[in-house]
Amino acid sequence: MDLSKRKFKDDYKKMMTEVYSMDISEAEPTEQFFVLGNLVRTYSSKNWSHTNQVYVENKQKQTYYFSMEFLLGRMLKSNLLNLGILNTVRDGLYDLGIDLETIVQMEPDPGLGNGGLGRLAACFIDSMATSEIPGHGNGIRFKYGLFKQKFVNGYQVELPENWLQNGNVWETRKMHAAVTVRLYGKVWLEKTASGVLEPHYEGAQKVLAVPYDTAVIGYKNDVVNTLRLWSAEVPAQDESTDYWSFIHQRNQIESISEVLYPDDSNYEGRLLRLKQEYFFVSAGVQSIIRHYKKMRVPMLHLAEKVAIHINDTHPALSVPELMRILLDEEKMDWEHAWNVTVNVMSYTNHTIMSEALEKWPIDMISTLLPRIYQIICEIDRRFTMKMSTLFDPSIVERTRIIECGHVKMAHLAIIGSHSINGVAQLHTTILKEKVLHDFYLIYPSKFNNKTNGITQRRWLMLANEPLCNLINRKIGNDWETTPTELKMLKAFRDDEKTLIELAKIKHQNKERFAKHIQKTMGLVLNPDAIFDVQIKRLHAYKRQLLNLLHILSLYFQLKDHPEADLHPRVFIFGAKAAPSYTYAKQIIKLINSVADLINQDTTIKEKLKIVFVENYGVSLAEKIIPAADISEQISLASKEASGTSNMKLMLNGAITLATLDGANVEIRDRVGSNNIIIFGLREEEVYQYYHDGSYHSKSYYDRNPVLRRVLNALIDGTIPDAEAEGRSVFDSLVYYGDEYFVLRDFDAYSAAQKQIDQLYRDTLKWQRMALINIAGAGTFSSDYTVQQYASQIWDVFSRIRDI
């Protein structure tokens, strides 16, 4: 949008008066933030209504991204950037004596997600609006986001994250668009005069689903899509309701959108979670059908105008919910309803971890969702009947939805969708050849790959402006909207001046981060050290332990030879553990105890430092990633479906230290083996071990003295105040099978780290590698990812420019 600095300053002063009836000089940073937020809403409101108007007038097909999680991060700067007024506002505020960076910190960071899956959804809705794809988000307005993490004596403690306590400037409550979601009750089918079986309901609990809409502003294109988040409220009560049953009912109902379950890649079969999953799905599907009817197009053509995407299995109940509406309310026959549903729905699988695959007990689903359960049974019956005529009974048995008293949500999503995609090539191959092989035999054409992506707007243009400016100086700014243009940077691979400038910017970012750590943790970091970063949820398969054991081996090396020629290292960890994941919390304690041991040991001359940042999330990631030299992507091959921090760190010039897992493989393909450090077991070797059971971790403890010394340190008191945790980890690695081959990959990992120590000393060589990584990172823009979804899965095209 065209906005002069003068106009902005006038608007801002006027808004301050309108919102707070006071002068700017009297305002606190929180008030200054709210006023700016309201101004941004005003600036985007016209485009928001115009975008919706055009979609309806065009009878435009629209896609709805159903996700239990949207890890948005702070939105002020990204909204200003996408409106194209970031610099104008920054300069205007400066004239008014206000520092934009100060008020940016006033915005709560809505932790409406656990990790990669939630952040991917946030990157996707930003990219859909920017790519002019009519794509909207549908989720839950959790009152409490992911817990706030605090370290108390090195232990993770979870605190409530009340992100709404000061209100949310970006949302609009749409009471008129509320819908009713039914839970519990009795359902029976009765034959009508025309012989059709009709459901009759009795005694359902009614939940009022109230939508809160947030504008999703496209980058410099006047497109504004919508993120609709639902809040559960008590419907209006009739006079007869007595006070206490009302209070009881209210607590029950409002608890549905109260708090996000803090599990990443792990299924918790709680009733409240099932309620949450059905709540936002039913509210979402009902509001889509209501909106669709405005187009006055027959319901049989729904799939030509609506695409619903199921982000992992959490929204898989969308399949039976749409069937319920088409059968019970639109009176469609089963075959037509099923055909429409399959063409509307598409599903993304995000993990192969068995403990993450959702399977709900029949009694829970049938009690809470009696009609939905009836429909799931009918889908299962028709599937097994049809497939029994085509495939071996064992395949039908393994693929049916209802099995052993449980409803397998992945099976429901696959059978009920026209597309199933993995999130990286290796992951999709593993789905086809192993985890979902039976389904691949049945539906080969449904399977496709859509490698994840990230938005360069948040993860480079906002997080790392100095690097952004350098790139623009070298190759112009076409890459901002055509990210593959970053490849033009390769022309400077031998330009010493550019490589030195790159090194300077990385060093400045490291100094900036070091200042932040000194201020928040009182730790002094050496910006000349190698900043080695591992930022992701704490999970055994991500192998933060491998990183820690190697750090201990370096420590003992320096204890033995303080003068050893080791380039100083700062190991930066950021990781939350699910509160019920005891082993992960023990690893957190262990990392913090080793950090205390090493950070306070003056004999090693500051050559090693461990920084475990508290409460890692989107805002901290934006601070850490520009300062990273090494990107730790060391999961056991086959376990990490994709990873996305790997792409963010690559885009900011970090060198990836990786196993050939998830999207690391495609990063290697993109930059070449000389510009990445690969180590460790390959996926096929891991499966060979599973096949022949020949991995015996203790033998690695017995025959590797370096490893034995490091492991013994876990139990011999070397590490202060972490005996129980040390013992638990020691036993799991040495005696209980080392499920994720940490000991098996230790030597290869140590050798790779040694290689890095050598490489880093050659600044030009290192910066050339960094430049090649930045140049290759454009491919991993989520703009391309969503355009592939739109053209190959959702069949949604942007025609907004035609008008």
Ligand SMILES: [N-]=[N+]=N[C@]1([C@H](N)O)O[C@H](CO)[C@@H](O)[C@H](O)[C@H]1O
């Ligand atoms: N659930 N889940 N899956 C994940 C992440 N944990 O959120 O989804 C992410 C987004 O697809 C993946 O990058 C990551 O590998 C995968 O483990």
